[in-house]
Amino acid sequence: MTNRPTRLSTLPAAWELRDSLQRRDISSQELLAQNLERILELNDELGTFVALDADKALTSAKAYDDAREVSLPTLLGGLPLAWKDLVDVEGFPTRMGSAITPDAPAPVSHPLVKKVTQAGSFTIGKTAIPEFGLNAYSENDANPPARNPFDPTRTPGGSSGGAAAAVASGMLAVAPGNDGGGSVRIPAAACGLVGLKPSLGIIPEDLLNGFSAGQTPLTDKRGAPRLAVSGPLGRSALDAALLFDAMTGTRGANSHFEVTKTLDPIHATYAPKHAKERPEDAKLLGRDEPLHVAISTDSPFDAALGSQLSPEALTALETGRRLIEQVGCVVVPEKFEYPEDYHQTFRTVWTGGLSEAPLPPEAEPMLTALARDFRESSRAQSEVEKQAAATRLSQMSRGFRETWGRFDVVMTPALAWEPPEIGFFTREDPERDYVLQCLFTPFTSMVNVSGLPAIVVPVTVTKNGLPMAVQLIGRMHSERQLLTLAAAIEAARGPLLFGN
Template sequence: MTATGLARALRSGETSVTEVVDAALRRTHELNPTLNAFTLIDDEGARAAAREADELFAAGVDLGPLHGIPVAVKDLIDIAGLPTSCGSATSFGATATEDAEVVRRLRAAGAVIIGKTTLHEFAYGATGDRSAHGASRNPSDPRRMSGGSSGGSAVAVAAGMVSLALGTDTAGSVRVPAALCGVVGLKPAYDAIPSAGVYSLAPTLDHVGLFAATTEDALAGYQALADRSVEPVSVDGLTVGWIPPESIAVTDPRVVGLTRQLVLRAGFGVDVIDGFPKWERNESLFEIFSTLQGREAFRVHEDHLETDAGLIDPEVLARLRTGREITDRDYASADAARHEFQVVVDELLSAYDVLALPAVPIVAPLVGERSVRVDGADLEVRAALLSLTSPWNLTGSPALSVPAGRLGGLPVGVQLVTAPGQEGLLFAAARQLETS
């Protein structure tokens, strides 16, 4: 079900879009009762789009690498004629009258939308198990979390239901489930993919991203959706700065070992960076991030707290209410810290082409689990899941999670980060890791 593999089969005449989409729908209906990846499966719409894609091919019209490829869309992104639930039982999100810009671009590229995927309510959670539609579940072990908030999209790709899926990433909501489910997850640079028609959580931190089985597929999806192109680059002489994750948050030593070995095996020039040089604030990066996100999420959902509180999941509701206590002064201080951190990261990315570290410091916890013990420490699950991804939402840097192997049968991801405009380096480094 890789997009590039299907594209070759379609162009060789080995199969048709209708056959590909029928297979995707069959697999989705078979697996969704167990994995809960989808909130809505649009059989009729998908089959109609498949017929149209086949007719275009027959007429000699080729719309590009995504022509005829089955995709899924996170259920906070508008698709005309379908409801947008945002994972919530509240009145938030009615039937959409227009496609979001990213959906319009998918259609223009010839992609076939299979349906809408499960998310943590309002996209406000990293675990993927608080939704009006229930928990999305990890294909490697359905007892375990998919991660969130874009968990359903990660599951749909990992389980082979679709080849590509859209998600959003405010703190790690693409990279976390990508790492836990064993697929590629891309958070582009801030605003690289348009967000019109995508319901917001924290506007200065939100990114529209995507999931794919391979880096090549992710690049094809990015090229179709982004406002900037990626030029191919060589990895010869590429320099990597390895950030020991322990300098940011407690990390399972097995995760550190597995991800670092992969980076070293790829043949890059690798230097170990001592945390974030010149970063001297006492607050942790996660505290700064949480202040910004908490205040912005409260502002976005303030009306729902007044009218729909009884319909919101208690855990999500408590987090939204916490944002009420964040003052203008608190927010301004966190915003100043964000800009200071941006300077630190800019300096690092002027010295190294790519930064590398694990995407997530732990393997997938059990659904509903809220505390895990790692290396002698008891960790709050949400904070642990987001600890290594959220810094790059502060800076808006392009970041990508690539599968790095498995521990006890559960996937682990390595995260690559580069500067905006250097996406070619990001994809080139990721491809090198995939073949190492």
């Protein structure tokens, strides 16, 4: 048996820590001390946190410990969390990974931060991202690059790269992210985690950002589908389900959050202590009929870029196929035809907001080369072109849902290759940088366009000791089914072993 790298987490599962906190077997202050010790040990090497307030966190942890003596348990039990540097948290600066943004602390927290805090968590800091969260890696000009705990010479992905590295290395038990083109799923795949991109709108707080008169909650101001949603990153499907419940939960009459309605039924079957009592495979997902799962290597970037999959990605997909058959699914190999104009259409919509951001002229040279290129190329497009792209992407959104909707689940590779080394993208000119990102992550942004949920789950380890994952795309509001399928895959797969 190989040894685990010292940079990888040895924390108990997040759901186990939550249970221990609720039983008072451990205090929030004790757990925080473990987290801070790990951050002190590894953050200089991994570049995970860009802001940290240990004193504020200790005050919050003590408040949870004191309240636990006299009040009902909270959903998260007093877990320490950190938020991406894109999200406002009261008392912390929101730099958005950029050298041009002020470092003044945010006066109020984003509504989702407030919600998850009320569910029983507290914030210890902010995690690293690429500038404005635009990239599939987590390097910028304001902070050191975030690095992958499995191999610090490599990227942890982006834009939730710092969050993923924090969970994978044991700085946190679980972390929230957000996903506009793959920003939860890409880092989850790169760092051996389960990452869930929920259905558009299932977390209502996601629809509060950038809303303006004349648009619907599910579209931008030109009618293009809204792309970004929030989602959990965890070391298992159970951990991801716990945080998903906090992100989607509502308060009950007693002012405490309702039970973990996603986690509980999955835990009842897939928690390790229940392994011997698991039902027959066909019943694992609570269905009389097996799930029909399409498996595909087609991407909407194929026509424009000719994307290719590495042997490691193909091995992961074949392993995923074997595992889902093992848990009772019916696999259907499928050839999907995607629009040839997806690449340019998506880019036009993706970069539109950056071109319209009000920046003083003296700030523009301080942007990263890619952000500056995005801004300039988008400004060169007319409003007619931008409106046409929005309309076209909305058409593609409907088409994706119809195409994939013939199946219960669609399985693809999560990434096209192993996470590359730090600087792999940024050493190129901006146009090549973006193309390489699309080739690295050809299966993620199309899911954001569709509005459907998707999850990544690690299934193999490469000869370089890196995790590789598959992506599972579900029908609208099928998050529980996807998390259950991910848990079933984990149970069939067993522990992944990593060497030094």
